[in-house]
Each structure stands twice: as C-alpha cells, then as structure tokens.
Amino acid sequence: MQNSTNITNEEEYKDFYETSQLICGMILYPVICIPGLVGNALSLIVLSMKNMKTSTNAFLAALAISDSIKLINDLIYFIVLVLKRTNPAAGRIAYVNIYPFAHFIFNISTCVSSWLTVSVATERFILVCYPIKAKTLCTRLRAIVISCVIYLVMVSISFPCAFRYEKTVNIINNDTELDLNVTELWRNEDFKTYYTWSLNFLRSNIVLIILIILNACIIFSLRKVRANKKNTQRNRITLMMIVIIMVFVICILPDAIMSVVGLGYHEGTYLEKGIREFSDTLLTINAAVNFLIYCVFSRTFRQNFMILLPHCPFKNQDNRKQASYKIVAAKETTAQDAQSV
Template sequence: MYNATTDAYCVPGATNFNKAYSRLHGYIALVICIVGSATNSINIAVLSRREMTSSTNSILTGLAVADLLVMLEYIPYALHMNIKIGPQVNKNTYAWTVFVYFHSIFSQTFHTISIWLAVTLAVWRYVAIAFPQRNSTWCNKKNTTLAIVSAYVICPFLCLPIYFAMNIVPSEVTALNNSEFAEDLSLPDNRTVYVLEMSKNVQLVTAIMWIYSVILKLVPSIALSILSTCLISKLTTTERKRQKLLKRSTIGPNEPEKQCLATEEAFARRSSRTDRTTRMLLAVLGLFLSTEVPQGLLGLASALAPNFFKSCYSMFGDLMDVLALFTSSVNFVLYCSMSRQFRCTFARLARRMLSAPEEPAKFANKLEPTTQVTGPL
C-alpha cells in the first residue's frame, strides 16, 4: 500500500517482509506469551521465597510482575489481531478498537516499567561491587521498595503522551475502500467500522515520538550501557586480583603471611559468588539493550522524518514486539543456568508442590488403624 514511500524511507523489501511475517507473528507471539507467562510466574514464586530475600531479588520480582502482565494482556491481542479464530466481522467494532487502543498504552507502560527496573537493578549491582561497605545502607529494603514503587507510579505518567498520539476513527465501508478490509472481513457496503489512526497533528505526533524514542528508549538504554560497562570493568579488575592471589598462593607463603592469605582467599570466594550474580544480571541487561536500542533508533527516525513511522517503523512493529516478548520470557533460563540458589529453591518448591497432594492420603493411611475417619481431611 505504501510501496513508493517505503522505498524512499525504508530498506528494500520491507513491505514484503511485513506481509510474510504478519502471517506467523500471532502464532509465534502466542507461544512466547504462554511460555513466558509460566516462566515469569515461576520467577515470582521462587524469588519471593523467604530464603531468597534480597534487594536484587526484590527488583527481579518487580520486573517479573511487569513482564507477566505484558504477556497476559498480549494473548487476547494476538488472538484478536493476528490469529483468525471465529468470525472476523467483529474485528473492527468500536469495543475491539478501544481494546487495541488500551493495548498500545498498557503494553508500553509496563514494558517501560521493566526497563527502568532493569536500570535500577544495574545501579544496585554497581553499588554492591564498587561500594560494598555502603551497600547495606544505600540499597536497603526501604530504598529498594521505594525504587520499585516509584517505577510503577512514575512510568505510567511518562507514557501518558502516547494516549494523545492516536484516535479512534469511524470509517464507512464502501466499494472503494472495502479492499482494505477484504482480507479479514466480509462486510456489506455502508457498514461502519472503526480504526485506530495516528493523530493528524504532525507537531503533536513528532513531540510524542521524541518523548518515546529519547525518554522511554534511548535514555534508559544509554544508562544501561554505561552501567554495564562499569560492571564489566569491575569484573575485570576483580578477576585480575584473583589471579594475582592464586599466583601468590602457589609460591608458598611464609608463616606470617598464611593468615593474611586465608583472609584474602575467603574474600575471593565471596567475590566469585558476587561475580556470578553480576554476570547473570549483565546477561539480563544485554537482552534489554538488544531490543530497546533498535526501537529507540526507529522511534528517533520517526521523530526526524514525519512519514517514517507509517512507511517503515510499522513494517517492523510486529518483529519488535516479538523480540521484546522473547526478552521478557527467557530470564527464567538465565536464572536457572547461572544461579545455584535459584535452582535449588525452584527444585524444593517443585518437589513440595508435586508431593502436596500425596500427603493427605499418607496421613489418612496412618490414621486408619487406630482412628475412625468420618469426613474428608
């Protein structure tokens, strides 16, 4: 439909890619959302256990809640917009158009919460490594709770301008424009449908694109990049110190030095555990950057070129969505592969859940020889 403009503003073949991928997007997104909803539910159950209590895990729990809400809400959206289930004549009713409007704001709001919680996570981790003596004061439970609540309160206000970027517009289907709906709808002429359109106010849309690309995408991405670089630098420094300590221990220290080396080795073991946690969190931050930077750059191009959003950004919108959903669904794999404490807690929780139904039966069997059971236990 926008071939000429697409060629001017986008890469060749963008329209063809969009048509081919849109047939698969709904099924791919649905699978990711179902799996991701399960994994994020497990993350919340494990990370909120008493033995897992820590500032880092509290932030990860808040992040998992935001990701879970995004995926649960995306399931009806994917079924409605991308997967043809049931009659399609109601696809463009006013109620469904309002839902799509709600989806665009809801998903962006909670995804922004996830991004800023990831930034908070990076800050907390840097403090733990760079200022360990002040970590318990700066990153205590009160400040962590305040940071999580602030993300959930402030981010909806940051995303509020998106509300003004779109309008619900009634459109009467005629012989001239029926082809626009022919693929999904079998509508008679003079039937009113509703569509979601970008605002006609170019200045307003441009301002909103600047807010979206800079404040919601690029600023947190730059912050994550800087913090990740600092964390990697600290990891490298710690590894050098560990290697020097190993060399000293192999030389054969004198008796006065043994006690000092024993203390340093204990510190090195604690640092090793800290480094494993930091590497896991760096992997989480890297996943965020891999999806947020492209979206931020595309949003910035949309702010600079008025026609870019419709001609190019929208061609890759579904792909950006599925990449963001995938990023939010794989944290469980990272936690299991890089955190022994998470694996052990998850295993204990799984065993407890699987064995729970068997316990009443065992208890009843023990009581049967001596006690008359008159009702369910």
C-alpha cells in the same frame, strides 16, 4: 506511472506485513508468551521465599510483573489476530476496541521494564564498586519504594498514549466499517514531535546509554576481582546481571530506533508495521527469558526453585555441588550477595 509504482510497492509491503504478522503474531507470540508467563510466575514465587527477600530480588520481582503485563498484552494481540482470520468482522471490531489500550499498556510496560533494568544495573554497580556503601544504600525497603515510584512515574508519563487513537466509522459501498484515527491532540505536529522524542528519550535512548556505561564499569570491576579470587557466588550474580542487561540492550535497540522517529504504529505504512512486528517480538523475548537466565546463573535461585519440584532428578546433584561450594562462599561472599538471586 509513478502512482502505479507506488501502489505496486504498497501491495508488496502489505504482503510483507501480513507475513510478518503470521510469523510473529500467530506463531512466535504464543510460543514465547505462554512459557514466559509461566516462567515469570515461577520467578515471583521463588523471589518471594523467605531466604530470597533482598533488595536485588525486589527489583527482579517488580521486573517480572512488568514483563508479565507485556506478555499478556502480546497474547491478547495473538487472540485478536486469530479472530481476524477466522471471523474478519468480529476481529476488526476487537482490533479497533483493543488496540488503543494495548498501545498504552505497551508503552507503560516498556518504560517500566527499562527503568527497573537501570535500577538493577545501578544497584549491582554499587555492590561491586562500592561494597561498603552498599550496606546502607542497597536496602530492600528502598528497592520496593523505587520500584513503586518507577511504576507511578512511567504510568503518568505514558498517559497521553491512552488518547492517541479514536474510533471512527467509514462508509464504503453503503457498508459501515470501524477504523482508528489519531486524535486531534496527536494531529498536532508540535505536540507529537516533542512528546514522541521525550518519551523515547526516557524509554530507550537514555536507558541504553546508562546501561552500556554501567555494564562496562561492572565488567571491568568483575575482571579485576576475578584476577585475584576464585569464582564466587557474588561474581556469578554479577555475571547474571550483565547477561540480563546485555539481553535487554540487544532486544530494545531495534524498537528504540523505530520509536525515535515514530514508525510502525497503526497509521504507519505496511513496510513500517511489518518491521515493527519483528522489533516487538524481540521485546517479547526479553520479557520471557529472565527465568531461564536465573536458573542458569544462580545456584540459590535454582535450589529454591527445586523445592517446588521435589522429584527433580537434578536436585541431589545440585545439592552436592552446593555443599562443596559453601566452604569457599562463606569466606568470600558478602551477606547481601549470599541471599540475592
């Protein structure tokens, strides 16, 4: 009786998983990923302009690259799902061959994005709370070096994920079927437990703690500044960073909870994998939304973007606003913030 109940529940969860795949992988992923990739590409173009080459923008450019990798990975997942529905045999082969690499890339991009966000938050904290020290600490060269180190370290830390799965051949009713199983390394419970907890501590837990603390400090300092001064470009940039950090924290939190206990991967139950579809979609949203945040909060970024759109109807309107703003900004904005996003 108990086995029959378990089978029934598993079938219900399978329907939930397939529905989750349809909503997230087949519908939301292309809708989010394609505009997100375009937005990240435009962000890289704008951030590489001559008057945008600052330390903050170096971090944001590196973040746009990491986010683009995540979005490309998700688009490939969408293509595999389409293939599985139109040609199940070919789709199964594609899934078995691509999933191990996609899992590896997912972990790299998430780790890199997490620590680049921490780097941006740390720099903004220094700029707001210690503006004098910021002139020597927050340099573009240092930001580029830190970004490269983050990429190298996170690739190294995530490397065991590349060896999590191996292809196997199952024989069912005299037919061969490809499948994925965890490798002998990942069947070692001690290694799996210690590595999973360590990776997710670095990727999510400690990142969330640092970002929440830094964000609170930045918000407190920003409120003190606003109590005595009018809204300036520096404050708008700081507000933009706060929004980026808050969006990141909200989007990564469900994934952090799932990843801490290792739920939702290929070997998980249908219920776990169905929930993972939604938590991964939040990460996809986070990877795609920064361009919109830059456009909303940064007048400098918006003006440089409009150079790419010479016939934009909002260009003249924004230029008039900028002209009236410059009188105040010239007096109140530091050289670092005047050129940042």
